[in-house]
Structures are given as structure tokens and as C-alpha cells.
Amino acid sequence: xxxxxxxxxxxxxxxxxxxxxxxxxxxxxxxxxxxxxxxxxxxxxxxxxxxxxxxxxxxxxxxxxxxxxxxxxxxxxxxxxxxxxxxxxxxxxxxxxxxxxxxxxxxxxxxxxxx
Amino acid sequence: xxxxxxxxxxxxxxxxxxxxxxxxxxxxxxxxxxxxxxxxxxxxxxxxxxxxxxxxxxxxxxxxxxxxxxxxxxxxxxxxxxxxxxxxxxxxxxxxxxxxxxxxxxxxxxxxx
Numbered sequence: 330x331x332x333x334x335x336x337x338x339x340x341x342x343x344x345x346x347x348x349x350x351x352x353x354x355x356x357x358x359x360x361x362x363x364x365x366x367x368x369x370x371x372x373x374x375x376x377x378x379x380x381x382x383x384x385x386x387x388x389x390x391x392x393x394x395x396x397x398x399x400x401x402x403x404x405x406x407x408x409x410x411x412x413x414x415x416x417x418x419x420x421x422x423x424x425x426x427x428x429x430x431x432x433x434x435x436x437x438x439x440x441x442x443x444x
Numbered sequence: 445x446x447x448x449x450x451x452x453x454x455x456x457x458x459x460x461x462x463x464x465x466x467x468x469x470x471x472x473x474x475x476x477x478x479x480x481x482x483x484x485x486x487x488x489x490x491x492x493x494x495x496x497x498x499x500x501x502x503x504x505x506x507x508x509x510x511x512x513x514x515x516x517x518x519x520x521x522x523x524x525x526x527x528x529x530x531x532x533x534x535x536x537x538x539x540x541x542x543x544x545x546x547x548x549x550x551x552x553x554x555x556x557x
Contacts, residue, residue, distance in 0.1 A: 362542050362544075362545075364545045364546075371550065372534075372550055372551040372553065373548060374548035375548075376548075379543070425542060429540070429542040430494055430540075431492070431500065432477075432489070434487055436485070436486055437484075437486055
């Protein structure tokens, strides 16, 4: 079984500062992908970043980076230089080889960026 | 701009109505999904189509009926819904590869009255 855990229901960050959103996962699948999505109040789920379980380097996409620690089964999202537009829900998700048509989502973290 | 287009964006329907949600993608993805999302909750998987065939039905009530007319289109037919079915319905598509993320539409906000 696959499980994603996000332990921070809500977080605040000052504009221009960096913030880390936590994600831990559990899977018996030897190969899997980890994803982060942003969901603004408009509702659309926006794909931010992907990390493969066999990737040696942490993924980066602009101001987003994924701090992947395989032994700890964690895949934290780091947002650098926060902007007001970063205020949204953030979901961590996983997709495994065994049942690759299923995305497993965490419960989400609501990020509020303060001016 | 999203490359997955959902219509309508908002829908209000009575419990005796029949309506359909539509989803279209032109990214050549072979897997398409319907998710239901309640406020402040993660998306819940409803259906998955892979190569135009229904591959996953997460024990969804029969008042929800999916249809995949071709590889670019996905419909969700609604009939005799209940007020508790009010939610954001999200369509998504992806390649058939665990290394690829799913791309979501903007969703349809459904209210059942």
C-alpha cells in the first residue's frame, strides 16, 4: 500500500523568505515518482516538480526544489523567495510502478505568504 | 494556461436532473482521470481510463457514469445526484508512465440542490 503524509495543515511565511513544506511517504514499490502540486483558490491543480526514486540529484524547477531523502522516505518541497502568489494549498503525491495509474495524495498544506 | 480543458466551470443541478461534465486534452496522453474534491481535502480518485478503456473504478455510485469517446475526450454523466455530491470535479491526464505527472483541468464546481 502507498501512503503520503503531510503533517503541516497550515503554514505562514514572510514574503521573500524561503519555506519548506514537509512530505513523507510509505511504499513497498521499489520504483516510484514523487510530485508536488499547487492548488490556488481557483481550484486548478498545478504540477510543480517531480522526483524519481532512482534520481541521484534533487529536482529543481525555478524557485521550487525538492529535498529528497530516500532513506528517510521524505520529499520536502522548498520554495525560495516566497511571493504573495505562492499562497495556496500544496499537495504531495506519489505514483508507483506497481499500480501506475493511481496517484496517491497527501492531505495538503495551506501556505499563506505575508507581505 | 492549462492544457486540460473542462466545461462547464460551474454547474448547479437539481436532484432529478441529468447533466454531463466534459474534459478535453490535446497532449497525446493515454490515461485520463476523474477526481472528486471536497473543500480543504485532497482529490479522491473516481475513475481512470487507459487507452480509452476503463481501468479503475473506485467503487463510485452508479449515478456517476464515465465515458471516453476517444483519446482526447472524457465525459462524466451525472444522474439523480445527492446534495453530498456537491464538490469540485477535476479531470486529469497523463502519460502511461510512472515518471510522468498528471496534468489537471481547472475543474467544475458542482452544486446539487
